[in-house]
Amino acid sequence: MAINRKRLAFFERWFDPVAEQILGAQDDIELVRLSYDAAAADNWAELATSCGYQIGARTELREPWFGDAALLARCPTLLAISSTGAGYDVIDVDACNAAGVIVVNQSGTNSEPVAEHAIALMLGLTKRVGFSHRAMLKGTAHDRLQLSGNNIRGKTVGIVGIGQIGRLTARYCAAFDMTVLACDPYLTAAQVAERGARKVDFPTLLRESDFITVHCPRNAETLGMFDAAAFARMKPNAYFINTARGKIHDEGALIEALTAGRIAGAGIDVFDVEPPPPDHPLLHMDTVMATPHIAGGTVETHYDMAKATAEQWIALLRGRVPPRLVNPEIWPAYADRFERIIGFRPDPLPGA
Known part of the structure; x- marks a missing residue:
């Protein structure tokens, strides 16, 4: 059955509330706030029905919420994982490729x-x-x-x-x-x-x-x-x-x-x-x-990064090619899954 309202899960908070403001105003996106202190079973239940996962930065991220094969196996409708910043080492890209899940980052925003x-x-x-x-x-x-x-x-x-x-x-x-x-x-x-x-x-x-x-x-x-x-x-x-x-x-x-x-x-x-x-x-x-991993974390950049993240999620969940796609090689497999889960086929990659 096609999904009309796509669920996007994230833990605790965004670096700047502008992301939640932008995404919360979209009729076709449902934001799902998770807590590291909540029961694991409750978090898994929410993630298992989400289409997107905004993963936390390594400094705050806790086990077992890394973007690895174990998480992917429990999230059958997951289409994409987005990193907080330019780095995406908390995401196992090979595991995502095998699962037909795209990875996006925020390269250039900080x-x-x-x-x-x-x-x-x-x-x-x-x-x-x-x-x-x-x-x-x-x-x-x-x-x-x-x-x-x-x-x-x-x-x-x-x-x-x-x-x-x-x-x-x-x-x-x-x-x-x-x-x-x-x-x-x-x-x-x-x-x-x-x-x-x-x-x-x-x-x-x-x-x-x-x-x-x-x-x-x-x-x-x-x-x-x-x-x-x-x-x-x-x-x-x-x-x-x-x-x-x-x-x-x-x-x-x-x-x-x-x-x-x-x-x-x-x-x-x-x-x-x-x-x-x-x-x-x-x-x-x-x-x-x-310094405690704060090089990319200025007030101005938190806003810019959160805004760019939200805008990328909107484009992605509406079937457009995200601007900061890490693994374009799996787009055909992703497109098949997107069509099966969301109900329509996403745009082709430019030049494809």
């Missing part, structure tokens, strides 16, 4: 604040902002010369992944007359140049960069790519910045590299466990500036 945050960490580290603040709190900031930092003008920055966020980071670095390198295996040298950087391989980026900033997704290719060997190849006066995802860098290897003085410092917005426990070693190092 690029500016993440790039700005990376620059802020670079400046904070090289100007020794965190170190000086701690020295003042300890009463040891008597000799200002000992607190002297460095300029970033003329330095070399290496960007790992020059997509939406990396491209903006390159532009902002150019304002400081920095030399910009980029390692991105999915772009040609010409494409990287168009984005304001010189394409290099990973060993070259490690060897030549004064700052390394990570802007790639977390996946099988990037998990643990910054290990002990990678940190050992960096300059001893170089800084490592990660505003992308935890586990792209090996936390133990980073702690060891900082303790041994093999690199100068690190700016970390993402951790293996979020939020990190207050006794986490990185939080107590003078050479580290840490």
Whole structure:
């Protein structure tokens, strides 16, 4: 039987209430608010009859509500899962492909604040902002010369992944007359140049960069790519910045590299466990500036991201091709399921 009112499930709240306002005003969409504290059986009953699932960010998301094969098996009418931001590592895309479920994200909706945050960490580290603040709190900031930092003008920055966020980071670095390198295996040298950087391989980026900033997704290719060997190849006066995802860098290897003085410092917005426990070693190092995965979370971006998410859900549930589709290769299988569940066939992919 065709579904006239599509159910869209989400846990707790959106980053900005504008999403709920927009979606709640649609006659053909029924919003289903779930709670992590509710009985699991009640949540499963709601999800089992939903067409869409707006999954939470990793920091807030709890088991067993990850977008994995087990969840998909219990949700026969589920057509799509949407991530909160650009990252979608809480969703098993292969499992979704097998189930005929499309995955969408919010790529591009929070690029500016993440790039700005990376620059802020670079400046904070090289100007020794965190170190000086701690020295003042300890009463040891008597000799200002000992607190002297460095300029970033003329330095070399290496960007790992020059997509939406990396491209903006390159532009902002150019304002400081920095030399910009980029390692991105999915772009040609010409494409990287168009984005304001010189394409290099990973060993070259490690060897030549004064700052390394990570802007790639977390996946099988990037998990643990910054290990002990990678940190050992960096300059001893170089800084490592990660505003992308935890586990792209090996936390133990980073702690060891900082303790041994093999690199100068690190700016970390993402951790293996979020939020990190207050006794986490990185939080107590003078050479580290840490934030709790807030790079993409500004007031302005929360609104923009929530609005874009709502608009994408409306398009998707009305049979249009969503603008930020992660797995277009399964569209034919998805279209068959959509027609069977909703009662009409969605639009074809452009060019199909």
